[in-house]
Amino acid sequence: MNASGTFLIVVGVDGSEQSLDAVRWAVDEARLRHGHMRVITARHYPPVPSTVATRFTSPNKSRSTR
Known part of the structure; x- marks a missing residue:
C-alpha cells in the first residue's frame, strides 16, 4: 500500500x-x-557507431599546455 492507502x-x-x-x-x-x-516496459536500442570525430583530453591538463 502507498501513503494514500x-x-x-x-x-x-x-x-x-x-x-x-x-x-x-x-x-x-x-x-x-x-x-x-x-x-x-523499456526498449533497448543498440549503439550506433558515431561518424563524428571527437577529441578527448585529460581533465588535469591546463589550457596553457595545449
Whole structure:
C-alpha cells in the first residue's frame, strides 16, 4: 500500500511469455486487493557507431599546455 492507502502493483513486461504471465498475475492481484496496476516496459536500442570525430583530453591538463 502507498501513503494514500491505495494498493499499487508495478509489473514489467518485455513481450516474453514469462512477463505476460506476470501481467496476468498482477491483474488478478489488483482485482483481489481492489488496487491499481502499473505496467512498464523499456526498449533497448543498440549503439550506433558515431561518424563524428571527437577529441578527448585529460581533465588535469591546463589550457596553457595545449
